[in-house]
Amino acid sequence: MTTTDTAIDTVLTAENITKSFGGVHALKGASITMRRGEVTALIGDNGAGKSTLVRCLSGIHKPDSGTITLDGAVVQIDSPLAAKHHGIETVQQNLALVEDLTVWQNFFVGREITKGVGPFQMLDRKAMRDKASTLLSGLAVNVPPVTSRVRRLSGGQRQAVAIARAAGWGSSIVIMDEPTAALGVQETARVEAVIRRLQDSGVAVLLISHNFDQVLRLAQHVWVMRGGLAVAQRRTSETTGDELVALITGAQAV
Amino acid sequence: MNTMTAQPVAAPPVPRKVAASLSEAKHLSFWAENAAPVGLIVLVVVFSVLSPTFLTVGNITAMLVAAAILVVLAVAQSFVITTGGIDLSISATMTIGAVGLGLAYQAGLPFWPSAIIAILASTVIGVINGLLIAKGKVTDFIATLGTLGVATGAALILTDGKPIAVTSTELLRLTTGKLGFVPYPFVLAAIVGAVAWFVMFRTRYGLHVQAVGGSEEAAVANGVKAPRVRIAVYVWAAALAGLASLLLVARIGAAEPAINTNYLLNSIAAVVLGGVSLTGGRAKIVGPILGALLLTALSNGLTLLAVSQFYQPLAVGLVVVLAALLTRFQKR
Ligand SMILES: Nc1ncnc2c1ncn2[C@@H]1O[C@H](COP(=O)(O)OP(=O)(O)OP(=O)(O)O)[C@@H](O)[C@H]1O
Ligand SMILES: [Mg+2]
Numbered sequence: 104m105t106t107t108d109t110a111i112d113t114v115l116t117a118e119n120i121t122k123s124f125g126g127v128h129a130l131k132g133a134s135i136t137m138r139r140g141e142v143t144a145l146i147g148d149n150g151a152g153k154s155t156l157v158r159c160l161s162g163i164h165k166p167d168s169g170t171i172t173l174d175g176a177v178v179q180i181d182s183p184l185a186a187k188h189h190g191i192e193t194v195q196q197n198l199a200l201v202e203d204l205t206v207w208q209n210f211f212v213g214r215e216i217t218k219g220v221g222p223f224q225m226l227d228r229k230a231m232r233d234k235a236s237t238l239l240s241g242l243a244v245n246v247p248p249v250t251s252r253v254r255r256l257s258g259g260q261r262q263a264v265a266i267a268r269a270a271g272w273g274s275s276i277v278i279m280d281e282p283t284a285a286l287g288v289q290e291t292a293r294v295e296a297v298i299r300r301l302q303d304s305g306v307a308v309l310l311i312s313h314n315f316d317q318v319l320r321l322a323q324h325v326w327v328m329r330g331g332l333a334v335a336q337r338r339t340s341e342t343t344g345d346e347l348v349a350l351i352t353g354a355q356a357v
Numbered sequence: 358m359n360t361m362t363a364q365p366v367a368a369p370p371v372p373r374k375v376a377a378s379l380s381e382a383k384h385l386s387f388w389a390e391n392a393a394p395v396g397l398i399v400l401v402v403v404f405s406v407l408s409p410t411f412l413t414v415g416n417i418t419a420m421l422v423a424a425a426i427l428v429v430l431a432v433a434q435s436f437v438i439t440t441g442g443i444d445l446s447i448s449a450t451m452t453i454g455a456v457g458l459g460l461a462y463q464a465g466l467p468f469w470p471s472a473i474i475a476i477l478a479s480t481v482i483g484v485i486n487g488l489l490i491a492k493g494k495v496t497d498f499i500a501t502l503g504t505l506g507v508a509t510g511a512a513l514i515l516t517d518g519k520p521i522a523v524t525s526t527e528l529l530r531l532t533t534g535k536l537g538f539v540p541y542p543f544v545l546a547a548i549v550g551a552v553a554w555f556v557m558f559r560t561r562y563g564l565h566v567q568a569v570g571g572s573e574e575a576a577v578a579n580g581v582k583a584p585r586v587r588i589a590v591y592v593w594a595a596a597l598a599g600l601a602s603l604l605l606v607a608r609i610g611a612a613e614p615a616i617n618t619n620y621l622l623n624s625i626a627a628v629v630l631g632g633v634s635l636t637g638g639r640a641k642i643v644g645p646i647l648g649a650l651l652l653t654a655l656s657n658g659l660t661l662l663a664v665s666q667f668y669q670p671l672a673v674g675l676v677v678v679l680a681a682l683l684t685r686f687q688k689r
Contacts, residue, residue, distance in 0.1 A: 163578055184580040199578035203571035203638035204564075212568045213580030215561045225559045 112138040113172075114307045115160075115276060120169035122155055129155040131331035132169070137276065137324075142298060142308045144318040144339070147328030148351055153311050154196045156328070157280050160309075161193035162186035184213070190275035194282050196311075198265040202254040207235040209253055210268050238271040239264065242293055258285040263294075270297055277301055278309040283317065295321060315344040327351055385686035392680045393630045393647035400651060404658035411661055418540055422532075424653035425542035426451075426604045430620055431627035431645040432553045433597035436590050438628050439557070440570040441637025442490065442497035446482060448621035449508035450595045452614060454479035454602025456512045459521030459612025468527040475606075476599035482508050483595020487588030505621075512614040520611040532607045542604045549597065554642040563640070566590060570637030623652050626677040632684060652676070 115137040122130040130152045137143045145153050158164040160171065162183040170177050173189055180186045186193070193199075200209050211231045217224040235249045247260045256264065266282050279298070283291045298321055301308050312318050318325055319339050327335040327350040335350045335357050349355035388395060404411040430447055437444045444450075457478030461471035482504050489500035534541040557563035565586045568576035573583050606612050629635070630651055631644025655676065656669050 161578070182580070183578050187580060193578075195578060197574075199575040201568045201571035201575045201638070204568060208564060208568075209579075212564055212576065215564060217561060224561065225555075226561060226564065228559075 112141075114139040114174060115309075116170075116172040117156065117160065118170050118172070120156060120159055120171075121167045122152075122159060122164055123167060128331055130159070130166070130169075133328065133331060133333045134169075135326045135333050135336075137307045137309055139307055140302065140305055141323040142302050142310055142321050144322035144325040145309060145311045145328060145333075146313070146315070146318060146325060146347060146351060151328040151351075152331040153328055154280055155331075157193060157195070157278055157309070157311065160186065160278060161191060161195070163195075187214070187272070187274070191278065192269040192272055192274040192276070193278040194262075194265045194269045194280060196280040196284075198261055200253045200261055200265060203252065205250050205252055206239070206247060206256070206264055207232045207249040209264060210235040210238070210249075210271070234271075235267075238267045242267045242270075242297060259287060259290050262286055263290065266294055266297060270301060274306065276307045276309065278311075280311045281313065282310070283312070283314070291317075315347055318347070319344065329353060385683070389683040389685070389687040390632055392632055392683050393644050393651055396630065396676070396680070397647055397651040397654065400654050400658060404654065404661065408658065408661040411658060414538055416657070416661070418535070418538060420650075420653055420657050421543035422540045422608070423657065424650050425540075425546040426601045426608070427620065427623055427627060427649040427653060428543075428546040428646050429549050429597050429601040429604070430624040431631070431649040432550055432642060433594035433601075434624040435628050435631065435633055435640070435642060435645040436553070436557070436566060437497075437594050438625075438633055438635060439566050439637055439640040440587055440590050441573075441635075442587065442590070443501065443625070443635070444486065444591060444594050445498065445501040445621060446486060446504040446508055447501075447594060447598050447624055448617040448619075449505045449512070450479045450482040450598040451602045451605060451620065452512045452617055453482055453508045454599035455606050455612040456515050456521075456614055457599075458602060458606050459523055460515060462523050462525065462612075463521050468525040471523075472603055475602050476596055479599030479602060480592060480596045483592040483598075484588075486595065487591035490591065491584035491587040509616055516612070516614045518614060520609075520613040522611045523606050524610065528603075528607045528610075531603070542607065545600070545604070549600070550642060550646050557640050557642055562586070562589070567638060567640050570640075572638070623649070623673065626673060626680075627652055629677055629684065630680045632687065634684060634687070648680075 113136050118134045119132045120130050120134070121132050133152060133156055135145065145156070147153050155164065159166045160180065162180045162185050165181055171180055172178070178189055180189065201212065204212065216227045216230045218227045219225050232249050239249065240246050242263050245260065247256050253261060253264065262282065262285055266279065269277055269279070283294050286294060295317070298308055298310065310318070310322060322339050325337050325339055325342070325347065326333045327347065329351065346355065410416050430451070434444060434447055454475040458471050458475035461474040462468065486501055486504055489495045490497050531541050536544050557566065565576065565581045568581050569583045569586045577583050627648035628645045630648030631641050633639065633641045633645060652673060655672055659669055659672060
């Protein structure tokens with residue numbers, strides 16, 4: 104694999120991203136790349152900085168320094184809307200659901216379907232309910248009605264809602280921060296099927312997971328984070344769970 | 358916990374819905390969700406038994422006129438509270454509107470331009486509230502407490518503490534006109550209520566208000582511009598207070614630099630009675646309107662029964678505390 108090959112394949116590059124919260128240096132110059140049409144995994148111990156990096160890529164945090172390149176062009180992702188405009192959808196680790204709102208409202212809040220013109224625009228509630236219902240039925244085993252409030256849903260149902268929301272917009276990059284953390288066996292299998300389906304349709308997926316079997320099963324490439332840095336990368340075809348553990352803990356250097 | 362039954366997966370058809378709400382009546386949560394309509398019916402029944410004049414057309418008209426201002430303020434307060442905020446300056450903002458109307462009219466402007474000045478004067482307070490809270494990150498409670506003081510003081514300074522008589526024919530028509538037996542002030546309040554309901558439950562902006570109140574972090578992560586939503590909610594509340602100031606001046610016949618604290622407390626009380634949680638996220642418009650009607654009926658009934666004025670704040674206070682206790686049993 105030559106460098107030119109990689110350059111052509113790369114859909115996203117994050118370079119030397121730093122981010123501090125007061126005295127906590129969550130990211131100390133992390134760099135990762137994602138290749139088109141691949142599932143890229145991001146692994147690392149708790150507090151390694153995975154979610155912080157994800158939040159920088161999805162416009163929630165503004166990095167203190169560093170550059171993000173999409174399709175060869177440097178971009179500023181300074182708001183969640185900007186990320187969405189660049190075709191990046193994210194399932195946040197905390198799911199980013201508003202518990203007081205219904206499932207369909209959560210699907211569409213921030214980019215509602217409306218009818219009417221100018222100041223007389225009103226929500227097209229039926230269109231949104233129908234679309235949310237369609238997107239969700241492909242995913243959840245125990246599909247909650249889209250008119251129920253998220254507060255009433257089980258942890259797994261909530262996760263399904265957040266994943267269906269992120270997967271449903273025809274974006275070019277989908278980031279999932281521990282998408283199967285609270286899921287049962289069947290639901291996990293469904294989410295993995297969703298990830299494969301996204302990949303088949305040409306979407307680049309960034310998967311954060313603590314489950315090495317899952318990472319080796321789904322991803323083609325894996326980045327290892329430790330202490331706010333991406334310290335190693337491997338093709339999953341050329342590594343093992345044991346090696347990944349060693350890289351995460353630092354027992355094996357790069 | 359045998360009251361915690363499993364939720365049916367699909368929405369039940371209508372007859373089962375009715376049956377369900379009947380069986381729900383056994384639970385406290387039913388009373389908590391419906392405190393305002395239930396309380397209003399109880400009050401109407403009690404007062405019409407105790408006083409023959411209570412349900413006469415004349416008295417109903419009087420009550421509707423009296424309720425109009427509070428309905429408008431309660432709708433405004435409901436929007437603010439849905440975002441998890443509170444507007445303590447709402448009655449002082451209304452006073453500023455009244456003073457603006459009085460001064461403009463005194464300066465020789467016709468009624469309608471004066472009315473627009475009144476609404477604009479109030480809106481200024483809302484802009485200040487919104488900027489302080491959304492941009493300055495000042496707690497809503499403190500920011501609006503501050504503007505409450507500023508607006509009250511400004512009203513006194515601008516008028517030298519004296520009421521300004523406003524005797525325009527338009528204002529007179531607003532006070533005395535009727536649509537059927539419904540007086541114009543209440544027609545206006547009802548229109549405000551209907552528009553507010555539509556905005557809250559049928560528009561993008563209303564959904565954003567609920568989202569920001571439910572979880573600002575999640576709303577922002579989904580692309581909602583929370584600061585904008587917050588500023589707008591205080592601006593709209595103030596504009597509505599300005600509208601209410603027209604009704605206030607129409608009612609009194611003069612622009613008074615009075616403090617109107619009662620309206621502030623009652624606007625919050627109406628929202629609480631309407632079943633809106635002060636933590637935000639769950640919007641209601643009809644509830645607060647019914648709450649405002651309830652509070653008006655309460656003070657009207659007590660007056661008819663010749664209960665001393667001194668007992669009225671006591672009665673309002675008890676009703677509100679009871680409603681607040683009940684809301685603890687609301688289903689979330
Ligand atoms: N908003 C914040 N304010 C302060 N500190 C933060 C904030 N977000 C993250 N941190 C800190 O940054 C570091 C990295 O956190 P991050 O959530 O990115 O870890 P992670 O790799 O996702 O861990 P996990 O596997 O537990 O999800 C931690 O030390 C955390 O305490
Ligand atoms: Mg994390």
